[in-house]
Amino acid sequence: MCNCYQLIKIQLCNFANFMSFSWLQIGLTEDSIVEISDMVIKTAKFIVSNTDYNKCPETKLPEYAFIGRSNVGKSSLINMLTDHGKLAKISSRPGKTQLINHFLINEDWYLVDLPGYGYAKVSKDSRASWQVMIKDYLLNRNNLFNVFVLIDSRHEPQKIDVEFIQWLGENEIPLSLIFTKSDKLSLNKVNSNISKFKKVLKQNWAELPEMFVTSSVAKSGKESLLDYIDEINNNA
Numbered sequence: 001m002c003n004c005y006q007l008i009k010i011q012l013c014n015f016a017n018f019m020s021f022s023w024l025q026i027g028l029t030e031d032s033i034v035e036i037s038d039m040v041i042k043t044a045k046f047i048v049s050n051t052d053y054n055k056c057p058e059t060k061l062p063e064y065a066f067i068g069r070s071n072v073g074k075s076s077l078i079n080m081l082t083d084h085g086k087l088a089k090i091s092s093r094p095g096k097t098q099l100i101n102h103f104l105i106n107e108d109w110y111l112v113d114l115p116g117y118g119y120a121k122v123s124k125d126s127r128a129s130w131q132v133m134i135k136d137y138l139l140n141r142n143n144l145f146n147v148f149v150l151i152d153s154r155h156e157p158q159k160i161d162v163e164f165i166q167w168l169g170e171n172e173i174p175l176s177l178i179f180t181k182s183d184k185l186s187l188n189k190v191n192s193n194i195s196k197f198k199k200v201l202k203q204n205w206a207e208l209p210e211m212f213v214t215s216s217v218a219k220s221g222k223e224s225l226l227d228y229i230d231e232i233n234n235n236a
């Protein structure tokens with residue numbers, strides 16, 4: 001059973017305090033969701049794009065990376081969180097983000113937009129170089145406090161997502177899940193797909209990662225995500 005994520009999480013942060021804030025848990029009704037965040041994003045700046053983790057900014061600031069299938073909404077979510085329509089580049093065609101992109105938030109922490117996986121129309125060579133670039137980054141970036149794995153809430157559990165989450169766990173990389181595009185289906189259907197996802201993860205995980213539901217179109221889930229990051233930053 002894989003419980004390394006929880007160990008790291010507990011060591012890094014006092015999550016007992018955090019749990020009282022973590023109200024956007026799966027299973028709430030729309031009426032019960034009231035979003036109020038302590039974190040205000042005052043500045044969000046693009047810093048640099050890289051293919052090599054060695055060339056990423058030298059820093060001790062906390063860093064949070066967004067990863068997931070191509071087109072799942074990583075770049076859109078970064079723009080929604082920062083309230084900045086054009087910070088990260090978005091496209092309706094999969095494979096838009098190709099590099100490791102660093103954005104400095106409030107001069108205090110980084111958001112990192114990563115290229116997606118699972119895009120069918122990619123050559124073997126491109127897939128192999130993605131693997132090297134991303135795995136090197138994830139395994140070696142010392143200030144990486146958390147990886148947010150984005151999952152399209154419209155779909156039932158996909159093998160590629162489950163395997164990637166498993167790989168993160170096996171490599172003791174702290175992770176959380178974000179179910180995206182929730183505006184595209186009913187809350188009941190979102191909850192049903194998340195339940196199925198949890199069931200699959202429970203086959204290998206003693207305790208499940210933190211989970212969030214977002215929509216970059218409806219701008220929902222922003223406050224709970226920012227509070228989560230704020231809490232980790234404050235406990236670092």
Ligand SMILES: Nc1nc2c(ncn2[C@@H]2O[C@H](COP(=O)(O)OP(=O)(O)OP(=O)(O)O)[C@@H](O)[C@H]2O)c(=O)[nH]1
Nearest residue numbers: 070071072073074075076091092095096097116216
């Ligand atoms: N309805 C809806 N559409 C979304 C949402 N988030 C993203 N999209 C759309 O999904 C498409 C892909 O969005 P991106 O943010 O570029 O996705 P990505 O994961 O960064 O994609 P790659 O960089 O190609 O890996 C775009 O057409 C977005 O407008 C959402 O919450 N709701």
Ligand SMILES: [Mg+2]
Nearest residue numbers: 074075096097
């Ligand atoms: Mg992108």
